[in-house]
Amino acid sequence: MQFVFNPILQRCCECGKRSYCPANSLIKTRIAVSKRDILQNVSFPTDSYICHQGAPRKNLFFVKSGSIKNVYTNELGDQQIIDFRYAGEFIELMSLEHSTHSSTAVTLEKSLICVFSMRFIMANRRINGFLENIQKRSETEIRHHHEALLSNNRHSANKRLGIFLLDIIERQSLNYDNSAMFQLAMSRTDMANYLGLAPETVSRTFSHYVKQGLITVRKKNIAIKDINKLIEFIV
Amino acid sequence: MQFVFNPILQRCCECGKRSYCPANSLIKTRIAVSKRDILQNVSFPTDSYICHQGAPRKNLFFVKSGSIKNVYTNELGDQQIIDFRYAGEFIELMSLEHSTHSSTAVTLEKSLICVFSMRFIMANRRINGFLENIQKRSETEIRHHHEALLSNNRHSANKRLGIFLLDIIERQSLNYDNSAMFQLAMSRTDMANYLGLAPETVSRTFSHYVKQGLITVRKKNIAIKDINKLIEFIV
DNA sequence: CGTCCCTTTGATTTATGTCAAATTCGGTGG
DNA sequence: CCACCGAATTTGACATAAATCAAAGGGACG
Numbered sequence: 001m002q003f004v005f006n007p008i009l010q011r012c013c014e015c016g017k018r019s020y021c022p023a024n025s026l027i028k029t030r031i032a033v034s035k036r037d038i039l040q041n042v043s044f045p046t047d048s049y050i051c052h053q054g055a056p057r058k059n060l061f062f063v064k065s066g067s068i069k070n071v072y073t074n075e076l077g078d079q080q081i082i083d084f085r086y087a088g089e090f091i092e093l094m095s096l097e098h099s100t101h102s103s104t105a106v107t108l109e110k111s112l113i114c115v116f117s118m119r120f121i122m123a124n125r126r127i128n129g130f131l132e133n134i135q136k137r138s139e140t141e142i143r144h145h146h147e148a149l150l151s152n153n154r155h156s157a158n159k160r161l162g163i164f165l166l167d168i169i170e171r172q173s174l175n176y177d178n179s180a181m182f183q184l185a186m187s188r189t190d191m192a193n194y195l196g197l198a199p200e201t202v203s204r205t206f207s208h209y210v211k212q213g214l215i216t217v218r219k220k221n222i223a224i225k226d227i228n229k230l231i232e233f234i235v
Numbered sequence: 236m237q238f239v240f241n242p243i244l245q246r247c248c249e250c251g252k253r254s255y256c257p258a259n260s261l262i263k264t265r266i267a268v269s270k271r272d273i274l275q276n277v278s279f280p281t282d283s284y285i286c287h288q289g290a291p292r293k294n295l296f297f298v299k300s301g302s303i304k305n306v307y308t309n310e311l312g313d314q315q316i317i318d319f320r321y322a323g324e325f326i327e328l329m330s331l332e333h334s335t336h337s338s339t340a341v342t343l344e345k346s347l348i349c350v351f352s353m354r355f356i357m358a359n360r361r362i363n364g365f366l367e368n369i370q371k372r373s374e375t376e377i378r379h380h381h382e383a384l385l386s387n388n389r390h391s392a393n394k395r396l397g398i399f400l401l402d403i404i405e406r407q408s409l410n411y412d413n414s415a416m417f418q419l420a421m422s423r424t425d426m427a428n429y430l431g432l433a434p435e436t437v438s439r440t441f442s443h444y445v446k447q448g449l450i451t452v453r454k455k456n457i458a459i460k461d462i463n464k465l466i467e468f469i470v
Numbered sequence: 471c472g473t474c475c476c477t478t479t480g481a482t483t484t485a486t487g488t489c490a491a492a493t494t495c496g497g498t499g500g
Numbered sequence: 501c502c503a504c505c506g507a508a509t510t511t512g513a514c515a516t517a518a519a520t521c522a523a524a525g526g527g528a529c530g
Contacts, residue, residue: 072381076470080385095377097332097370102377135332142330142337145380146307150315152387153431157486188509196388198487203510219495219509235311392518423477433519438478454477454527 020088025129037120066111255323260364272355301346
């Protein structure tokens with residue numbers, strides 16, 4: 001392991017999610033980093049607000065563990081879950097250069113969040129790989145949005161849920177065979193909101209999957225039994 | 236009128252869409268601008284490709300007249316119209332800092348496009364109001380995306396089309412009374428794709444609107460007869 | 471004037487929303 | 501640790517909006 005002088009980056013050096021984090025590209029630098037620049041492992045209980053739609057964007061949030069939902073509220077007060085963020089991902093990258101948050105982020109479970117000040121990020125945009133890392137993820141986020149637009153209403157409930165599950169497997173880098181197991185931190189209602197379906201439909205679709213032998217469900221725990229059939233399902 | 240030395244910005248000075256254009260904030264400057272920086276009034280016939288998904292983003296495109304559709308294609312080859320852009324708007328602002336285009340832009344009619352080189356934009360980001368103008372529009376674009384996610388599948392075909400029409404009225408700054416008239420440059424099929432509906436449903440919904448006395452339709456020409464009823468429709 | 475394509479209209483099917491009831495789950499307090 | 505309560509989830513029955521299939525009408529263009 002490389003010796004790091006800065007006490008903050010030293011901790012980053014040992015972080016299990018460092019390969020997903022832009023702090024990684026800072027570790028090699030002699031840059032001075034203070035607690036005002038990076039705050040590590042801030043713990044939030046379930047249903048905490050990380051940031052609020054419309055509030056000034058002072059920080060960038062990295063999900064070290066746990067998960068969050070991004071909720072957008074329109075003028076009529078209708079709420080739409082825009083996306084979920086899992087461990088190793090950033091919250092709301094897409095509109096990074098904007099002055100305010102475009103949606104509200106709420107934890108789905110007890111989560112550890114690392115907080116990067118925007119001032120720090122912008123000041124160090126020149127550092128090799130630092131901003132590039134963030135921008136690359138931002139592109140993924142845009143693509144994701146477009147996929148969501150594509151997915152909504154042109155796919156059946158069956159397909160939508162399948163796409164949703166495979167997306168989790170992909171994003172969480174789970175085994176892409178029949179041994180993928182994971183927990184869905186969000187409620188069925190949240191899932192339904194995100195997928196543009198009624199909660200009852202989500203429930204029925206899960207049951208349908210189980211009957212077909214694609215997955216097993218035990219409350220929030222999902223185990224993939226036949227991922228190839230699941231992939232066929234969504235095409 | 237202010238005297239401008241630069242021959243390119245001088246032309247911008249007389250542009251009917253200058254108040255929507257970031258070039259406006261350049262006019263007061265003594266900055267040197269060449270044809271490599273800004274190309275004005277490039278004419279494209281119907282169904283021309285302005286830029287391609289995945290291609291390097293070398294330029295930013297401003298729709299001076301006409302309109303375009305932004306099409307996203309996924310790995311399976313499914314195409315989704317992400318948005319339409321009308322006169323006075325930019326194409327694909329949301330992902331401005333990305334290195335490649337996130338969707339393909341195609342003209343819906345004969346259009347005049349002004350082309351800003353990205354190199355020029357980034358080099359002059361410090362000029363007062365230049366980048367701010369672009370960023371503000373970018374935020375609008377994100378909000379629009381979120382609204383689209385919200386709109387898809389939770390609203391009926393009736394509402395979706397209503398929202399679509401009111402959006403055009405708003406974006407084109409048409410009279411917000413019962414005298415709004417405009418042309419829909421896109422085909423019903425394009426509309427259907429954008430709205431996530433079957434073309435037949437779009438057609439039926441138009442007929443329904445006409446029967447209700449909300450609008451009159453003559454092929455691509457739309458006239459709003461009762462905008463308040465239309466607004467009630469979408470709530 | 472005829473052909474082709476886009477659009478409209480009609481008839482039918484189907485997926486999913488809605489309403490309602492049953493069941494399970496999770497948390498709280500005795 | 502167990503019992504109870506409220507909330508979330510599942511299941512069922514039914515209604516309905518919109519997709520699909522099919523055919524006819526209308527414009528644009530050669």
